[in-house]
Structure formats: structure tokens, C-alpha cells
Amino acid sequence: MRPTLKQLEAFAKAVHVPIGYLFLTEPPEEPVPIPDFRTVADQPLRGASPDLLDTVYLCQQRQEWYRDDARQAGAEPLPFVGSLALGADVIRCAASIRAALGLDLEAQRRLPTWTNALRAFIEKADALGVLVMVSGVVGSNNRRPLDPEEFRGFALADPVAPLVFINGADTKAAQMFTLAHELAHLWLGESALSDASAAEAPTQAVERWCNRVAAEMLIPLSVFSAVHDPEADLRGELDRLARRFKVSTLVVLRRMHDAGSLTGDAYWRAYNAEVERLQELPGGSGGDFYLTLGARVSKRFARAVVSSTLEGRSSFTEAFRLLGFKKMNTFKELGNSLGVAF
16 A cells, blocks of 8 residues: 555654655665765765765854854954964874864862763863854754764864764763864864774775874873883773873773883784774763753853854844744843843
């Protein structure tokens, strides 16, 4: 029995595709609208899920709104966007990014958890002018979770409104590396979709360079070599150094490899075993709604939308669309949590 039009409409809505797609002889291949550096077994990935595409489109819409709003306010181009060149010295570039962000490795070490370290890292990027959006779902739809196996993050380079999206379904420690990797893309002045993994060496030159810069940004090799004990038990040393630097154990493994204390098959056995162990760990629980909302859309973006609306430059309808909710009370509470007077 053929489905009715109503049933087709319901199915199209459930799988998040236009109903017209269901009448085609084969599904169309919709390309990702930014350079796609994701790979599987060193081969470029083809296609993207509706969840990934909708997330990219939503971030582009938010970026466009913020760019226009910032320009109307007289914003100047940010000097760090596009300030580095591919192939430049990794140590010098990582130090330059750390200095611009004001990242203090000793202060980071004293933070109690990875969550605190990630929040502090995001705040540094936000203060510099980067829109950092962290979400594990499409928009605000908790029934559309994002898959970290499909992508870990992306960067949308722009001289006025640079944006980084981090897949919040990934672990907090892994998100630290993703943020560092995508920031490296912004310093190159290039948009990119990534499945950045600290432990691997991608085939694309730009991804290899961004991985190396990210690792050096989070754990300078000179500092790592001074505190790493190659003779220690691997499990204990991984956990100790991950806690010290507030990064994923996979980043620590990468630095062990870079330092020459774990190489060849031993390195890949340890890496694969650690991936399996991390996949079996339970996920975290939800937190404060307004903190989560601010993280999803970036505090810098949320403050701009709330302020624009209260000043009459944007409508409440547009604000609700951009921020992903529909209630006036939510808007008021968000403004209060961001310190924007209502």
C-alpha cells in the first residue's frame, strides 16, 4: 500500500529532509558549504547528515547576523584572523595564539576539572572576539543529538565574526583539543569542518599543521618533556598528565609520541585501547539551563542579540529564532544571566 501525502510529510519531518526528496529516484548529495577535511581510513568522507548540515547552516545564519550587527556598531576587523601562514613554525605559532588568548598553563593546571578548564578556555576566546558555540544537539532540539564520530567541530573564518562550533556530545577533555584545533584554522583565516583527533596525523597538510599547533598550544613539548616520566606506569602517567594539563589522555599520548617515549606499534596499541576505554565511560549530566543556552549560542552572540532587541534594533521574533526558544520569560532570564539589564 502506498503512503498517503500526510504520511510522507510526517516521514520527511521525522528524517529532516524536504518532502520533495522522497519523490526522487535517488537521494541528492548535498555538499557541506565549507571545506570538509573529515576522513575515514585516510579517504575523504562523502555526504553529511541532515543534523550536520543544519548545524552548519544555523551557525552561518548566526554569524551573518552578528557580523551585520557588529559592523553597524563600528567594529573593526580582528587582527588575528588570517595572521598565520600554513607551514609556519609550529612552536612560534602556538605561542602566538596562547599569548593572544592570554592562556596561562599554570593557572589552567590549578583548575579543578576539565569542565572548568574548557569554560576558561572558551571565555578567553570569547573575550578576544571569537563566537564559540558548544552543543551536542541541532539548535535546541534535544531529539536531534550530534554524533562526534561524524564531526568534532568546525570553524567559520571571518574578519569581524570568527566562529567556532564544538560538538558538545564529545568529552570535555576532547573538546579542549577541538577548540584549539579550530582556533588554529581561524588564525589561518580558513573555514573548515574537522574530525580532529590528537593522536592521528591527517593526510591533509592543513589538518596536520592545525593538529600540531593545537597540541603545542595545550601542552608545549618543552614543558611536557620536563614533567613526563617515561619509566612510569602508562596508565598512571596518562591520568596524571591529563589532570595536570587538563586535556584528553589522547593528547597526552600524542605528546608522548612526539617526545619519543612511545612510538611505533606500542603507540597505536595504546591509542586504540584508550579510545575503547573512553567510549565506555558514562556521559555527564545536564547543568544549569541558562549556562547551557549561553554555551550553545556563545555568550558573546547571546549578549549581542539581547542588547539589540532591548534597544529596538531587532524584533523579539528574530531574537527567539536566533537563540532557539519561544518564551519571553526565557529571554528575560537569559538577559539577567548574561548581565544585560532588561
